[in-house]
Amino acid sequence: MLERATRLRAGEDQGFPDARSDQPHFSTAELAAFVRRYLGTIVLCTVAALAVAVLYVRTSVPMYTARAQLLIDPRSAQLFREQLREVDLSLDNAQVESEIAVIRSEAVVTRVIDALHLKSDPEFQGRKGRLGQLLAWIGWSDDDEPPTEYERSRLAVSAFEYSLDVRRVGLSHVIEVSMTLADPEKAARVVNATTDAYIREQLEARAEAARRGGDWLEERLVQLRDQMQLAARAVQQFKAEHNIVDVGTRGLLDDQRLSELNSQLVLARARTADARARLTRIEEILASGFPDAAVVEVLGNQVINGLRVRYLDAETREAELAKRYGRDHPAAANLRSEMQDFQRAMSQELQRIGETYKSDYEIAKAREESVDAELARLVRETAASRRAQIKLTELETSAQTYRRIYESFLQQFTESTQRQSFPIANTRVITEATKPLGKSYPRTGLVMALATLVGALGGVGLALVRHGLDRSVQAADQIRNEVGVECLGLVPRIVRGDDERRPWRNGGPLLAGVRRFVRTQPTSFLTEVEAFPFSRFSDALRGVKTSISIANHTKALRCIGITSSSPGEGKSTLASNLARLYAMGGVKVLLVDADVRNATLTRALAPQARGGLIEALRGVKPHDLIVVDAASGLHFMPVVCADPIAHSADLLGSECMTLLLEELRGSYDSILVDLPPLVPTVDARAVSPLLDAIVLIAEWGRTPVGAVASAMQSLGSARARVLGAVINKADARAVRAQQPEYTPYYP
Structure with missing residues (x-):
């Protein structure tokens, strides 16, 4: 490109x-x-x-906000609820929001409006929405007829809801109710009335709910009582039909009889076994032939005990006689005969006891068989009764269920009756609304801060927006990045004395705007570097000179042209002061005014000149046309045009101009040519290829970047060597911002 x-x-x-x-x-x-x-x-x-x-x-009407706080406490009626055996459930967010909706409900709002007679309050009759407020503010209203009672009621409700604010305090169970009105006392009164109306509404709602519940429970109790009686009668009828007798805590009669017969059978079997054992023992004793065996019946029989005593006595005497007189003694033989008689008598007595035992055994056995038969019969009857008890259990369960339901509903009916007479709300006022001391609207501090x-x-x-639309040159980076050429320096606007620190003394931005339309600079500005060598302007221009000198080290640049994209950008001032810097540095420099149409330098530096560049191009010796400033040593070639020259571009770009420049290069170390602006003439394009380099001047805050780019394109098409661009007339603050390290010697 x-x-x-x-x-x-x-x-x-x-x-x-x-x-x-x-x-x-x-x-x-x-x-x-x-x-x-x-x-x-x-x-x-x-x-x-x-x-x-x-x-x-x-202009705003001051508004005052009164606030009250309510606490939704589910434990407020804990003692009463424990008596009624109610379940205490904690509140969740949905319940709290529901309570807020109840406070804002139309039922509570209407109650407050009626209690405080707000339908006749002008403050509650003037708000008809934001559109109505806007129309009323501009004085346009279409209400020619007075509002009806219904309209007044709806207006009051709408205004009340507009001024009412109900919100939850953090995550607690506290609800804040606030009202914003023009009258602070009225605001507090309305808020307190709202909290009272809400609590009354809650109490009445609970009482009404309890009453309705009680009526329904009463009807339901009649139905349950009839169902319970029918179920009880069905149980009794079924028991009578199946001979099922209940003896209370001991169970059914059949079960009790079965238990008794089972006990009797066990006892009968024990007695039979005992009788059989005694009979067997007696029979064994009789079979052994020892009537004196030690058995309970023998030991307890007085007859056998008496015979045994006599037997033992005879045995003792027989032993003594046999010992004394021998066994064959008649007395001993008689005693032995008596002993045999005693044994026969004991055997007969044992037989009689055996017959008794046998009779007892037969009786015990018959009793056992009788009890066993009765038990078998009762077991059969009980089995049939058990099958009937399955149905009986079902009937009894149904009857008990109806009884429990009836008792539960009866208890709830009692509790409902108690609630009707003693309702308790779970909400209480913890902070009553008082008259606010300061206004809440408009908030002056907040409004001013927000404004x-x-x-x-x-x-x-x-x-x-202005910055985005402003495409003028304001920084060196714009020249480098958007135009693609080196920025040689940022030269500030020339100011005087305190005006540099206080630009309003010199007209400030207003004068700067006026100067943008002035194409000539004061004569003193052309010698700024001599009059104020330590000013910001002089120091910045030294930087431009240094940049040119650096380029001069790589390639000889003895003839440099200075131009701008449009008139009034200060190229002549920069050319004059730059030439004076060269002269002050001991360089033999020539300043040439090549602006044929607007010879600014000639009018300021050589107003009495009768010839100059035009005459030199026409054959006059150039050294005879040069004006020398004795104070600074600056050599200046003016341009004098008595009549406008139509072919100035051809004249400046001619072979004569080439020869003139070659001749001047032999006499001067540096030649600075003040060229015409690139627009609207083409003089600068015509002469630029003849020069060693071109310096383009752009005015800060005025010259568009596009104009600089167009000027560069124009010079490039003319095959001119562009050394760089200089931003002129920059604001001092912009210079300080881009060159913060700069510290001037003079203010």
């Missing part, structure tokens, strides 16, 4: 590095410069917003 070619021509061909560099497009210095440049816009927008805010605060913020943001936004 042509821009890149121009950049290469300005950089690579002349020793400069590539102007484009990886530098950030945003910095704190640029931000500060942006704020300083558009500070007036930001302040103006902020002041306008503050003025609107002040007007709003002064300041909005105004500042609006000012910044407007500044950004």
Whole structure:
């Protein structure tokens, strides 16, 4: 592209590095410069917003907000609920929000409106929505007829809901009720009436719910009582039909009889076994032939005991006689005969006892068989009764279920009756509303702060819009990045004395705007570097000279042209002061005024001149036409045009101009040519190929970047060697922002 070619021509061909560099497009210095440049816009927008805010605060009707707090406490009636055996459930978010909806409900609102007679209050009859307020504010209302009672009621409800605010306090069970009105006392009165109406509404709702529940429970109890009686009668009838007798805690009669017969059978079997054992023992004794065996029956029989005593006595005497007189003694034989008689008598007595035992055994056995038969019969009857008890159990369960339901409903009916006579609310007022001391609307501090913020943001936004629409040259990076050529320097606007620190003394931005349309500069500005060698302008111009000198080390640049994209950008002032810097440095320099149509330098430096560049091109010796400034040693070739020259471009780009420049190069170390602007003439394009380098001047805040790019393209098409661009007439604050390390000697 042509821009890149121009950049290469300005950089690579002349020793400069590539102007484009990886530098950030945003910095704190640029931000500060942006704020300083558009500070007036930001302040103006902020002041306008503050003025609107002040007007709003002064014209708004002050409103006052009264607040009360309610606590939804499910434990408030804990003692009463424990007596009624109710379940205490904690509140969740949905329940709290439901209570808030109840407070804002129309039932509570209507109750308060009727209690305080708010239908006749003008404050509750003027709000008809935001559209109605806007129409009323501009004085346009279509209500020609007075409102009806229904309309007044709806207007009061709408105004009440508009002013009422109900919200939950954090995550607690506390609800804050607030009302915003113009009268602080009325606001407190309405809030307290709202809390009272809500609590009354809650109590009445509970009482009404309990009453309705009681009526329904009473009807249900009649039905349950009939069902319970029918179930009880069915149980009794079934027992009578199946001979099922219940003896209370001991169970059914059949079960009791079965248990008794089972016990009797066990006892009978034990007795039979005992009788059989005694009979067997007696039979064994009789079979052994020893009537004196030790058995219970023998030991307890007096007859046998008496016979045994006599037997033992005879046995003792028989033993003594046999010992004394021998066994054959008649007395001993008689005693032995008596002993046998005693044994026969005991045997007969044992037989009689055996017959008794046998009779007892037969009786016990018969008793056992009788009890066993009766038990078998009762078991058969009980089995049939068990089958009937399955149905009986079902009937009894149904009867018990109806009884429990009836008892439960009866208890609830009792509790409902108690609630009707003693309802308890789970909400209580913990903070009553009082008269507010300060207004809540409009909040002056908040409104002013918000207005300041909005105004500042609006000012910044407007500044950004202006900055976005402003495509003028304001920084060296724009020249490097968007045009593709090196920026040789940023030269500030020339100011005087305190005006540099306080630009309003010199007209400030207003005078700067006027100067943009002035194409001539004061004569004193052409000698700024001599009069004020330590000013910001002089120091910045030295930087431009240094940049040119650096380029001169790589390639000889003895003849340099200075031009601009359009008139009035200060190229002549820079050319004059730059030439004086060369002269002050001991360089033999020639300043040539080549602006044929607007000879600014000639009018300021040599107003009495009778000839100059035009005459030199026509054959007059150039040294006879040069004016020398004795104070600075500056050599100046003016241009004098008594009549306009139509073919000035042909004259400046002719072979005569080439010869003139060659002749002047032999006499001077440096030649600075003040060229015409590139627009609207083409003189600069015609003479630029004859010069060693071209320096393009752009005015800060005025020259568009596109104009600089077009000028570069124009010079590139003319095959001119562009050394770089200089930003002229820069604001001092912009210079300080882009060159913060600069410290002037003089203020």
